[in-house]
Amino acid sequence: MDPFLTSRAVSDILGGITNGMIYGLVALSLVLIWRSTGILNFAQGAMPMFATYIGMVAFSHVFSYWPCVAVSVFVGFAIGGGTERLLVRHLYGKPELNPIVVMVGFLIVLEGAAAALWSTQPRGFINPFSPIDFQLGGKPVALSAFSLYEIITALVVMTTVAVLFRYTKLGLQLRASALAPEVSRLLGVRVNRMLTLGWVLSMGVGTITTILVASNFFTGLTPQVMDGVFAFGFIAAAVGGLESPVGAIISGVCIGVILQFVGDFLNSNYIILVALGILIVSLMVRPNGLFTKSTARRV
Amino acid sequence: MITVQGLSVSFGAVQALRDVSFFAETGKITAVLGSNGAGKTTLLRTISGLKEPSSGDILLLERSLVRQKPEDIARLGVGHVPEGRGVIGEFTVEENLRLGAMMAKVNLSAGLDEQYERFPVLGQRRKQHAAKLSGGERQMLAMARALIAQPLVLLLDEPSLGLAPQVTAQLMHVIQDLCASKNLTVILVEQNASTALRISDHAVVLHLGTVVANDVASKIAVDEDLRRYYLGMVD
Numbered sequence: 001m002d003p004f005l006t007s008r009a010v011s012d013i014l015g016g017i018t019n020g021m022i023y024g025l026v027a028l029s030l031v032l033i034w035r036s037t038g039i040l041n042f043a044q045g046a047m048p049m050f051a052t053y054i055g056m057v058a059f060s061h062v063f064s065y066w067p068c069v070a071v072s073v074f075v076g077f078a079i080g081g082g083t084e085r086l087l088v089r090h091l092y093g094k095p096e097l098n099p100i101v102v103m104v105g106f107l108i109v110l111e112g113a114a115a116a117l118w119s120t121q122p123r124g125f126i127n128p129f130s131p132i133d134f135q136l137g138g139k140p141v142a143l144s145a146f147s148l149y150e151i152i153t154a155l156v157v158m159t160t161v162a163v164l165f166r167y168t169k170l171g172l173q174l175r176a177s178a179l180a181p182e183v184s185r186l187l188g189v190r191v192n193r194m195l196t197l198g199w200v201l202s203m204g205v206g207t208i209t210t211i212l213v214a215s216n217f218f219t220g221l222t223p224q225v226m227d228g229v230f231a232f233g234f235i236a237a238a239v240g241g242l243e244s245p246v247g248a249i250i251s252g253v254c255i256g257v258i259l260q261f262v263g264d265f266l267n268s269n270y271i272i273l274v275a276l277g278i279l280i281v282s283l284m285v286r287p288n289g290l291f292t293k294s295t296a297r298r299v
Numbered sequence: 300m301i302t303v304q305g306l307s308v309s310f311g312a313v314q315a316l317r318d319v320s321f322f323a324e325t326g327k328i329t330a331v332l333g334s335n336g337a338g339k340t341t342l343l344r345t346i347s348g349l350k351e352p353s354s355g356d357i358l359l360l361e362r363s364l365v366r367q368k369p370e371d372i373a374r375l376g377v378g379h380v381p382e383g384r385g386v387i388g389e390f391t392v393e394e395n396l397r398l399g400a401m402m403a404k405v406n407l408s409a410g411l412d413e414q415y416e417r418f419p420v421l422g423q424r425r426k427q428h429a430a431k432l433s434g435g436e437r438q439m440l441a442m443a444r445a446l447i448a449q450p451l452v453l454l455l456d457e458p459s460l461g462l463a464p465q466v467t468a469q470l471m472h473v474i475q476d477l478c479a480s481k482n483l484t485v486i487l488v489e490q491n492a493s494t495a496l497r498i499s500d501h502a503v504v505l506h507l508g509t510v511v512a513n514d515v516a517s518k519i520a521v522d523e524d525l526r527r528y529y530l531g532m533v534d
Contacts, residue, residue, distance in 0.1 A: 169401060176387060176398050183385040186347060188373035188402040188448070 011142035012260045018147040019232075020256020021154035025209040026226075026233025027240060027248035028161065029202045034242045036178045036198030039088060042103040044233075045226030046110040047083065048206035051076035052214055052221060053118050055207075056125055065127050073207050080203025084196045114223035122220030131217040150212050157208055158249055161201070165245070174198060232259070235275050239282040241289020251290065300325040300484040301346070301452055306355035308338075308345050308508075315341040316508045318355070323452070323501070326482040328474065330495040330516060333505035339488040340382055342505070343454045346486070347379040348372040359452065374402055378450030382457050382488075384441040388430030392421050392440055395429055399444030414443040417473065435466035442473070452484045453477070459491050467491070471498050496520040 026044065033041045041047075055072025063071065087106065091099040129146040165171035176184040177194035184191050213229055214221035236255050240247030255275065262274045282290060301323040308316040316338045323329040331339050344350045346357055348369035357364040364372050373379070386395055393411070400410050415422030418439040424432065429440060438458055445453055455474070459467040475498050477483045489495035495516075496502060502519045504512035512525050519525055 169397075172394060172398055173401065176390070179389055180385065180387050182349065182369075183381065183387065184398070185349070185369040186373055186379045186381065186385070187399055187444070188370050189398070190370050 007139065007141075008264065012264050013257055014142040014147070016257030016260030017253055018143075018150050018256070019260060020253035021151055022209060022213060022229060022252075023232045023236045023256050024249035024252025025154050025157060025205055025212075026229055027237035027252045028158065028245055029205040029209065030233065030237040031240075031242055031245050031248045032161070032198055032202040032205065034237075035245075036174065037084070037088065037092065037195050039091065039099045039103070040242075041202070042100060043083075043107040043110060044202070044206055045210075045230035046107040046114075046223075047079050047203055048076050048210040049221075049223065049226050050110045050114055051079050051203065051207045052210045053114050056211065056214065056221060057118055057123055060125070065125060068125070069208075069211055072211055073204055076203040076207030077200045080199040080201075080206075081196050083203075084199035088199070089192075089195075111223040118223075120222055120224075122222050123214075124217065124220045125215050127215045129215075146216065153208065153212060157205055161205065161245065164201075170197075174201075231272075232256075232275060235279045238279055239290060241286075241292030244289060244291040247289055247291025300360065301486070302356075302358040303342075303346070304356045304358070306342070306345065306352050306357065308341055308350055308352045314508055316345070316352075316505075319503075319505070319508070319510050320355075321501075321503045321510065321513050323484055323486050325484050326478055327500040328478055328485045328487055328498055328516075330492075330499035330502040331486060331488045331505060332490075332492045332495060332502055332519075334490070336507070337505040338508040339505055340456055341508075343379060343381075343456050343486065343488055346372075347377055347454060373448070376449075376451035377454065378445035378448055378452065379454040380438075380441045380445050380456060380458065382460070384437045386429040386432070386437050386440050386444070388428060391426055391428055392432070393425040395440055395444050396421075396447055399447045401448075403448045405449060410447045410449075414447050417446075418443050434461050435463065435470075438462060438466070438470060442470070446477070450483070452486065454486050454488075456488045457490060458487070459489060459494060467494060474498060492526075493520075 030041060030044050033039055033044070052072045054075045056068045059068050059071050087102065088099070091102060127146070129149040131144050131146045133140040133142060133144050165175060173184070173189045174194050174197060177189055177191045178198070181191045210226055213219055214225050219225065232255060233252065236252035237248045239255065240251035255278065258278070259271050259275060263271050303319055303321050306316055306319040307314065319342065321329070331342060333339055341350060345352050346364065348364065348367055348371070352365060359375060359377065362375070364375070364377070387398070390398070396411055396414060397407065400407050403410055415425070420436055421440055421443055424436065429437065432440060442458070458470055462470070471494060474485055474487065478485055487495055487499060496519060499516040502512070502514065502516040503510055504519065504525055512519055512522070
């Protein structure tokens with residue numbers, strides 16, 4: 001095999017996995033909210049962006065990188081919980097269009113407020129990880145300390161969420177509240193609290209994702225920093241199935257790798273077209289998503 | 300144990316329950332009987348807090364349950380096995396039971412062992428998804444999930460619905476046994492009046508939301524008018 005081609009393919013795979021992990025995290029945060037409350041949160045990029053501005057910019061004069069990360073995540077938790085209690089709770093049981101319109105409106109408000117408060121200039125953060133690719137035999141590989149930081153953080157977050165949902169009492173109550181709220185109430189589960197917690201968790205995942213994206217030397221934090229990432233994360237969630245956290249992550253990584261090859265071998269202008277093409281084809285073949293079991297409807 | 304006093308419930312203009320009163324004694328089975336639309340399920344849903352009454356009161360050991368949340372009523376010791384069983388199909392048998400045990404003050408493994416001993420088939424299928432169980436097994440799971448929380452009162456809504464007579468008899472035997480051994484208070488809603496009256500101590504007959512009879516089960520079982528006009532039992 002042509003060593004040059006191999007190197008290029010490996011670089012694309014590594015770069016794709018790094019991007020795909022980010023898309024997978026966004027998709028996971030969307031699935032967490034969809035499964036618990038049946039709402040497609042179009043402000044899923046903007047809410048963590050706002051939390052990241054508060055934690056990483058407003059506190060950057062006081063704290064170093066890691067304390068700012070912790071503050072951002074806690075602010076993300078608070079924004080998630082507060083939004084569910086004050087805004088979203090009034091939307092349960094309403095026509096499906098209502099939450100979509102409200103969350104799109106909330107996205108616009110948050111992006112506008114962030115621009116007014118902190119301007120639209122990209123803000124970079126000094127983080128401990130170099131963006132320069134490692135060298136192997138004198139040649140660069142598409143992997144840096146920063147991309148390893150992204151991949152490892154994504155894996156830790158995904159594993160934590162999986163363990164929480166699969167093996168803890170809290171996870172059992174979260175899943176039960178999403179699947180059968182009335183039965184859960186009859187068993188003593190505080191369902192409203194679980195719904196709030198679903199939003200809190202989702203915003204925690206979203207804020208960590210935003211910090212990873214904004215910490216990238218080439219990106220920085222802007223009010224629209226998550227718009228593009230949200231689009232690919234949304235496609236990953238829809239392709240994997242909004243009911244499937246595992247599907248969301250797998251599709252996120254696969255889409256990341258495919259789009260990396262498209263950008264490298266074809267043209268970067270085709271990336272969004274190919275992503276939308278994947279979405280359309282997968283919705284035509286498996287409308288519920290590739291990893292969601294089809295449900296039979298009794299008539 | 301449970302006292303229902305002058306309970307009225309309405310859905311908009313439709314009154315589902317009208318001034319319903321009865322007492323469910325500790326350690327006894329109280330059957331609630333009546334035809335479709337009599338208000339039996341509404342009565343259970345109101346006791347467990349899923350429906351708010353327009354007037355009247357429900358007392359559990361002299362504590363009012365009205366306007367309390369369903370989860371708080373469950374935590375006070377009222378277990379409700381709803382119509383259609385309400386098992387979570389996506390969960391395994393054991394996960395359903397673990398969810399039920401969330402409020403129990405007993406050791407989880409001891410609670411699971413007790414339920415597997417009572418319903419051995421659940422022990423054999425503990426890792427199986429509840430969606431794959433038969434109707435009878437689902438009913439057993441629903442009951443086991445309510446029982447693992449060690450309730451003071453168990454509300455059972457149509458437990459025999461869609462089950463073979465043999466399975467129904469097995470379940471009824473379990474209910475009787477629980478009342479005797481655990482001093483459990485049971486309010487049993489059934490359309491199958493003869494089955495319910497056979498195991499009950501007391502019975503309340505509802506017709507269009509109103510109590511038309513409230514007496515010991517053995518008396519209601521031999522009342523020809525009640526049997527013919529309200530319970531659909533023809534000799």
